[in-house]
Amino acid sequence: MAPPGPAGAHPTSAEPLSRSVFRKFLLMLCSLLTSLYVFYCLAERCQTLSGPVVGRSGGGEEAGTPGRGVPAGGPGELAAWPVAARRKRLLQVRPRPRRRPPAPRADREEAGEEEPPGLAGSLGGSGAGSSVAETPPGTLALLLDEGSKQLPQAIIIGVKKGGTRALLEFLRVHPDVRAVGAEPHFFDRSYDKGLAWYRDLMPRTLEEDAQLLRVAGASQRISAMSKDTKLLVVVRDPVTRAVSDYTQTLSKRPDIPSFESLAFRNRSAGLVDRSWSAIQIGLYAEHLERWLRHFPARQMLFVSGERLVRDPAGELGRVQDFLGLKRIISDKHFYFNQTKGFPCLKKAEGSGRPHCLGKTKGRPHPEIDAQVLRQLRDFYRPFNRKFYQMTGHDFGWDG
Numbered sequence: 001m002a003p004p005g006p007a008g009a010h011p012t013s014a015e016p017l018s019r020s021v022f023r024k025f026l027l028m029l030c031s032l033l034t035s036l037y038v039f040y041c042l043a044e045r046c047q048t049l050s051g052p053v054v055g056r057s058g059g060g061e062e063a064g065t066p067g068r069g070v071p072a073g074g075p076g077e078l079a080a081w082p083v084a085a086r087r088k089r090l091l092q093v094r095p096r097p098r099r100r101p102p103a104p105r106a107d108r109e110e111a112g113e114e115e116p117p118g119l120a121g122s123l124g125g126s127g128a129g130s131s132v133a134e135t136p137p138g139t140l141a142l143l144l145d146e147g148s149k150q151l152p153q154a155i156i157i158g159v160k161k162g163g164t165r166a167l168l169e170f171l172r173v174h175p176d177v178r179a180v181g182a183e184p185h186f187f188d189r190s191y192d193k194g195l196a197w198y199r200d201l202m203p204r205t206l207e208e209d210a211q212l213l214r215v216a217g218a219s220q221r222i223s224a225m226s227k228d229t230k231l232l233v234v235v236r237d238p239v240t241r242a243v244s245d246y247t248q249t250l251s252k253r254p255d256i257p258s259f260e261s262l263a264f265r266n267r268s269a270g271l272v273d274r275s276w277s278a279i280q281i282g283l284y285a286e287h288l289e290r291w292l293r294h295f296p297a298r299q300m301l302f303v304s305g306e307r308l309v310r311d312p313a314g315e316l317g318r319v320q321d322f323l324g325l326k327r328i329i330s331d332k333h334f335y336f337n338q339t340k341g342f343p344c345l346k347k348a349e350g351s352g353r354p355h356c357l358g359k360t361k362g363r364p365h366p367e368i369d370a371q372v373l374r375q376l377r378d379f380y381r382p383f384n385r386k387f388y389q390m391t392g393h394d395f396g397w398d399g
């Protein structure tokens, strides 16, 4: 006779059977869930689940800096991981310390603060011989691959005062472009730390600016990193660029000599001082020659700084095509801000609010003697012509 069951229970012969079916069902469910999880992890490269890949705060903004859309990059910003999970293309921009950083560069600009030493002199030293101008640059690098810890596949290499910031801010609007990774002057100052170190910085956010076009050795170094790196070169009329460069230095050191006296060795003889970096940077053909030793022309896109102002959507169309991005940034993203006198974004990346570049971008230039400007145009003409030939594009700087 079977022993009696627990008080209140009514054992039947069917009950042990249903319990074992239930246990089997539970086991199957568990193994199904486990395999699903493993499959998901493999598909999404597990690490995307473990934390943020792309530093972005919930609103994509720094506290107190609305509208800038600068990624924050700190830990715990879980809004970021789906970005990698969706195989976003990543935009690496300017390095920024992760904890209580000084305000990002763009924010400092808005707050009317000066750029820190080291930024003003991008392109290996420029601007009226000021000490800040001697500081070597970093880079603006574009990561166009999914996931983190990737080396950048495209880099903005210049030129200083060409409109690199505008390109960067506009490109960020693209949903397949994300600000990640740091570039703390790797190709110039920190190269000896090695590519692994550089790669390791990728997921962090950035603030430094850089234009590498003129930096000796940068072309070899980037090529050594990857021969396939795409290069974005923002160029602008070298005469206006030189004045812009001078304007920047003047804003920091109002006591510097006049533009005219710095630009010439002997003005009456029309002898331009090529050793002045504000002049030297504009010799694009010479700089490009060096880069062409390491990169084929098809890997470079020359972005017109003038067109970036006149027709930002058109120029961004070219950039998107070149980077293999879907053409998403268009006219509808821009409006002309009468006060600023420049195109601005209707909705900045991250904030969704209207956004113009900071006040150090698009500032008024001092008036320069028209004769001096003519002399400089004459000086640059042969270099410009050569540059047009090399790039197959007439930028129309020669009037």
Ligand SMILES: Nc1ncnc2c1ncn2[C@@H]1O[C@H](COP(=O)(O)OS(=O)(=O)O)[C@@H](OP(=O)(O)O)[C@H]1O
Pocket: 122, 159, 160, 161, 162, 163, 164, 165, 166, 209, 243, 244, 245, 247, 305, 308, 309, 342, 343, 344, 356, 357, 360, 361, 362, 363
């Ligand atoms: N949309 C928009 N708004 C403001 N400014 C714009 C814009 N598009 C291009 N520019 C031009 O960008 C010039 C600054 O270039 P960069 O960003 O390369 O300068 S820097 O080297 O990083 O300091 C800056 O030069 P300046 O006019 O001499 O200030 C601008 O002419």
